[in-house]
Amino acid sequence: MKTRPLAAAGRISPLIRAGLIAGVVVAGLAYPLAAVAGYGIKAGSDALQSMPDELSVVPSAQTSFVYAADGKTLLTAFYEEHRKPTKLADMSPYITNAIVASEDTRFYEHNGVDAKGVARAFVANQQAGGVSQGASTLTMQYVRMALRDGAKTPKAAIEATEQTAARKLREMRLAIELEKRVTKQEILQRYLNSAYFGHRAYGIYAAAQVFFSKTPKKLTLTEAALLAGLVKAPSAFDPAVGDQRAATERRNYVIDQMHKMAVITDEQSSVAKKSKIKLRLSSPPNDCVSVSDKHNDWGFFCDYFRNWWLEQPAFGADPQQREENLRRGGYRITTTINPRMQAAAMKHVLDKEKRKSKYAHGEVLIQPRTGRVLAMAVNRRYSLDQEDNGKHTDRAKRKEGLKGNYPNTVNPLLGGGDMAGYQAGSTFKIFTMLAALEDGKKLSTSFDAPPVFRSKYITSPGPSACGIHWCPKNSSKSMSGRQTMWSGFGKSVNTYFVWLEQKIGSEKAVRMAEKLGLKWRTDIDRMMAAPDRSDGWGSFTLGVSDATPVEMANVFATLAAEGRYCEPLPVRTIIGPDGKNAQYKGYDVARPRCHQAVKRSVALAATDAARCVTGYGADKGDCGGWETSPMVHATLKRPVAGKSGTTDGNKTAWFCGFTPQLAAAAFVADPDNPDNVVGTSRGTISKYTVAETLKDALKGLPKAKFNPPPKSMVR
Numbered sequence: 119m120k121t122r123p124l125a126a127a128g129r130i131s132p133l134i135r136a137g138l139i140a141g142v143v144v145a146g147l148a149y150p151l152a153a154v155a156g157y158g159i160k161a162g163s164d165a166l167q168s169m170p171d172e173l174s175v176v177p178s179a180q181t182s183f184v185y186a187a188d189g190k191t192l193l194t195a196f197y198e199e200h201r202k203p204t205k206l207a208d209m210s211p212y213i214t215n216a217i218v219a220s221e222d223t224r225f226y227e228h229n230g231v232d233a234k235g236v237a238r239a240f241v242a243n244q245q246a247g248g249v250s251q252g253a254s255t256l257t258m259q260y261v262r263m264a265l266r267d268g269a270k271t272p273k274a275a276i277e278a279t280e281q282t283a284a285r286k287l288r289e290m291r292l293a294i295e296l297e298k299r300v301t302k303q304e305i306l307q308r309y310l311n312s313a314y315f316g317h318r319a320y321g322i323y324a325a326a327q328v329f330f331s332k333t334p335k336k337l338t339l340t341e342a343a344l345l346a347g348l349v350k351a352p353s354a355f356d357p358a359v360g361d362q363r364a365a366t367e368r369r370n371y372v373i374d375q376m377h378k379m380a381v382i383t384d385e386q387s388s389v390a391k392k393s394k395i396k397l398r399l400s401s402p403p404n405d406c407v408s409v410s411d412k413h414n415d416w417g418f419f420c421d422y423f424r425n426w427w428l429e430q431p432a433f434g435a436d437p438q439q440r441e442e443n444l445r446r447g448g449y450r451i452t453t454t455i456n457p458r459m460q461a462a463a464m465k466h467v468l469d470k471e472k473r474k475s476k477y478a479h480g481e482v483l484i485q486p487r488t489g490r491v492l493a494m495a496v497n498r499r500y501s502l503d504q505e506d507n508g509k510h511t512d513r514a515k516r517k518e519g520l521k522g523n524y525p526n527t528v529n530p531l532l533g534g535g536d537m538a539g540y541q542a543g544s545t546f547k548i549f550t551m552l553a554a555l556e557d558g559k560k561l562s563t564s565f566d567a568p569p570v571f572r573s574k575y576i577t578s579p580g581p582s583a584c585g586i587h588w589c590p591k592n593s594s595k596s597m598s599g600r601q602t603m604w605s606g607f608g609k610s611v612n613t614y615f616v617w618l619e620q621k622i623g624s625e626k627a628v629r630m631a632e633k634l635g636l637k638w639r640t641d642i643d644r645m646m647a648a649p650d651r652s653d654g655w656g657s658f659t660l661g662v663s664d665a666t667p668v669e670m671a672n673v674f675a676t677l678a679a680e681g682r683y684c685e686p687l688p689v690r691t692i693i694g695p696d697g698k699n700a701q702y703k704g705y706d707v708a709r710p711r712c713h714q715a716v717k718r719s720v721a722l723a724a725t726d727a728a729r730c731v732t733g734y735g736a737d738k739g740d741c742g743g744w745e746t747s748p749m750v751h752a753t754l755k756r757p758v759a760g761k762s763g764t765t766d767g768n769k770t771a772w773f774c775g776f777t778p779q780l781a782a783a784a785f786v787a788d789p790d791n792p793d794n795v796v797g798t799s800r801g802t803i804s805k806y807t808v809a810e811t812l813k814d815a816l817k818g819l820p821k822a823k824f825n826p827p828p829k830s831m832v833r
Contacts, residue, residue: 178203178267178312179320180448180695181402184423186416187492187690189452193413194403194420198445200328201320203695206307209334212342213322214306215382217313219375220346222256226302230257230293254286257293257305263312265292310334315345316352324402329357331398339382340390343372357395366395407502407528415464417500418532419455422491422668423688425534432702448695453688454490459483462814463495463782463807470803471497471786473525476511477796480532481784481807482671483815486776488710489672489684492815494532501526511791522790531789533668533686538639540770540787542670543763544610546631546661548677548774550619551603551727553626555720555831561603561727561739562833563618569598571613574620575656588656590616596744603723605742608730610762615659625653633715634673634683636665661763667783674760674774675781677728680825681721684712723831725824728759732775737826749802750775753809756821762805768795773804778822780815782808 181197206214218225224232236253254262262285265278277285296305315325325345326334337345347368348355357365370391377387403409406420427433427444434440463481471479480496507521523529530537554563570584570591577588590612592598597611606614619627628647638644643663646655668686676683689708692700700707730741733748734757746762750773760775770787784804788794 178264179446181324182444182447182449182451184420184451184453187452187454187456191413191457192403193416193453193455194406194409196424196445197402197404198442199320200318200324200402200404201311201448202323203311203448204307204321204323204334206303206310209310209322210337210342212339213310213334213337213345215376215379216339216342216346216372217310217349218256218306219379219381220343220372221259221349223375223379225256225306228255230295230297231255231290254289255293256309257297258289260305260309260312261289261292261296264308267312313349314352315348316356317358327400327402329397329399331400339373339376339386340369340393340395343376343390344369344395347372357397358399362395369395406500409500413457414500415495416455416460417528418496418498418530419453419460419491419494419688421500421528421530422494422532422534423451423453425530426686426688430702430707432700432707449700450691450693451689452691454485454492454690455494455688456483456492456815459811459815460493460495463493463811466807466810466814467495467497467784469810470807471800473497473499474508476508476522476524476788476790476794477786477800478524478531478789479784479786479803479807480667481782481804481811482532482667483780483782483811484668484671484675484686486675486678486779486781487682487684487712489675489687489712490690490710491668491686491688492780493811494668496531498524498531499526500528502528511788511794515790524790529789533666536639537666537789538643538664539666539669540664540772540785540789540792541661541765542663542665542772542785543661543765543770544612545670545761545763545772545774545783546627546663546665547607547610547615547659548673548724548728548761549631549634550615550622550627550659551607552634552716552720552724553630554603554618554622555723556630556717557622557626559603559618559622560833561723561827561831564600564602565606565614565617567592567598567601567606567611567614567617569595569613571616573616573656575624575654577656590657590660601742602739603727604730604736604739607727607761608736608741608745610731610746612660616656619656619659623653624655624658625649627658628652628655630716631658631663631673634676635685636663636669636673638663640664661765667785670772670774670785671781671783674728674776674783676715677721677725677759678776678778678781679712679721680718680725681714681716682712683715684710687711719828719831722825723827725759726827728761728776729757729824731760731762732758734758737824738832747773747802747805750805750809753806754813754816756816757823758809758812759824760808764801768797768801769793771796771801771804773808775805775808775812777812777816778824779819780812782812784808784811 179199180201181195183195184193186193232255266275269275269278311321314320317328319325319328322334326332326337330341355365355368373387373390376382406417409417409420428437428440433443467479467481483493484491504521504526507526508524510516510520510522570589572584573588575588576586577583582589592612597609601611601614638647672686692708694700726736726738729736731745731747732750733745734751751758758775758777763772772785774783784807786796786800
């Protein structure tokens with residue numbers, strides 16, 4: 119006789135379908151499962167032939183947790199489904215007993231399919247004239263969840279959950295096969311880690327956290343019964359809504375079932391059923407906008423971390439795959455942010471410029487020889503809410519009705535993402551000096567610097583033009599006269615450094631910047647940095663290009679490390695769900711990525727000149743009698759070097775400072791309108807911010823000294 123395929127099961131009445139399933143299961147318990155086809159079942163038979171191997175190891179989506187450098191302070195989490203795998207040993211016995219009592223009281227007696235339960239459901243459904251009672255065992259329910267979570271296409275996900283006889287038959291076959299391979303305890307553990315409890319809580323760890331703000335180990339009898347009761351219908355029995363009657367009735371049903379199973383006493387049952395539902399709701403953080411108010415200033419670091427993650431090939435072929443991996447991969451990530459140093463940086467930033475200021479004042483701290491980003495502070499709140507923000511400082515955008523990005527913003531003001539940064543002014547003289555030293559020039563290289571220098575570089579008409587030539591000038595007359603690298607750098611003499619750049623070629627200064635990690639993010643910077651244009655970019659040494667605080671802090675961290683460049687790194691460890699460090703091509707993804715970018719002798723020589731800037735003084739040369747930033751050493755009172763930088767018209771004001779143990783870069787600018795000048799009154803605040811932060815950050819550490827440059831680099 120020709121049989122009717124189960125693909126047409128959607129046209130079978132609920133009563134007949136229930137009888138069909140019951141008959142198939144009872145027969146399946148008495149005869150080999152291969153005989154199922156003899157009952158006229160064709161469709162779905164392929165699914166019954168073998169159990170998918172991936173069912174036993176299906177990778178459910180898991181929450182990734184991100185911590186500060188202490189490994190304890192939670193920064194945030196990333197997830198699509200909030201879930202953290204938990205072992206049975208780390209769960210309260212109440213929850214394991216409650217879920218069995220709620221969903222499958224004969225769990226420990228059947229082999230994956232409960233014949234008595236099916237028969238009971240068949241009778242109930244006949245009497246009701248439809249499907250009033252299911253027959254899914256706890257194992258079958260887990261199979262359904264595993265197939266759903268492991269689905270690689272929308273079609274597979276639908277097939278795993280649709281209400282058809284074919285799906286039910288597949289679950290039965292797989293449940294029996296699964297119980298041959300896996301213990302009851304393992305199935306129970308997997309079930310409790312997969313079940314959905316409502317409020318985006320997947321698995322018992324998330325449920326205990328969301329509803330009671332505790333771990334599964336600490337769940338009480340009443341709490342466990344409540345959670346176990348949610349699995350059947352999370353919305354219908356939601357205890358977080360105003361009326362808790364349905365939730366209470368469902369909880370008490372579970373308690374009664376536990377009592378019938380003799381896993382709780384008469385007294386425990388009586389007391390538990392009389393108690394009121396007491397919730398302690400919490401909303402687990404998700405993404406950087408969920409960083410707690412207490413640590414809201416960490417949001418910018420979190421954003422930097424997330425952008426870093428999206429660039430790592432270890433986590434996927436493209437940013438979309440990497441994002442999915444972060445939100446589903448179940449990683450435990452310990453970042454580099456140091457809570458103590460972050461607090462110090464934030465304090466000194468806000469001391470100088472309040473959050474409501476239209477000017478952004480920020481600072482980044484980086485550890486030399488590792489590249490680890492220890493602090494990222496800025497006078498802003500990391501928030502999407504711009505309702506109470508101030509007026510936009512760009513008149514055109516203000517007319518369009520746009521508000522300014524202060525005090526609230528999620529723009530990557532300190533680095534990361536696609537933000538170009540800010541013109542860094544005379545801090546760029548470090549690239550010219552390093553390139554000159556690498557080219558064979560000595561620290562003692564001298565030039566009689568005039569107030570105005572007629573360079574070979576061609577420019578368009580403007581205030582710095584002498585005919586067709588670019589003619590930069592010094593900011594004060596006291597900078598004129600015979601200068602060396604020591605005095606020229608310490609006083610920030612423009613005409614000396616344009617002359618020096620011209621001697622070696624500006625292309626070498628540009629390439630040096632690239633070696634130390636700078637990237638060109640604006641069209642004009644990319645055009646001028648191109649090999650066919652960079653040798654005519656004379657103004658490069660005066661910092662007309664944009665750079666981020668992370669980049670500049672890392673440039674000077676490279677000097678502190680005596681020429682060893684390390685990529686800026688926001689992570690210390692990344693542990694996968696298997697408990698192992700995340701690897702890529704045989705390497706730990708979180709390892710520092712370092713190489714010798716500049717010869718040690720060159721870095722030591724540049725550091726000696728940079729000592730002149732801070733008032734600490736050079737080891738081998740004359741700083742020229744004065745310096746631009748004497749308050750830095752006066753405040754820090756330990757060996758320190760660095761470079762200040764302002765742009766034409768004081769549109770930005772920077773300071774980059776370093777000791778052998780730590781490097782920092784601070785700036786002040788208007789991110790909304792780069793042409794909005796910060797003024798001379800803000801010209802020194804970055805210097806004080808760096809000096810005071812380094813002082814606090816290095817408190818208790820020995821006063822490490824810089825190594826002097828070799829004689830070959832001096833004269």
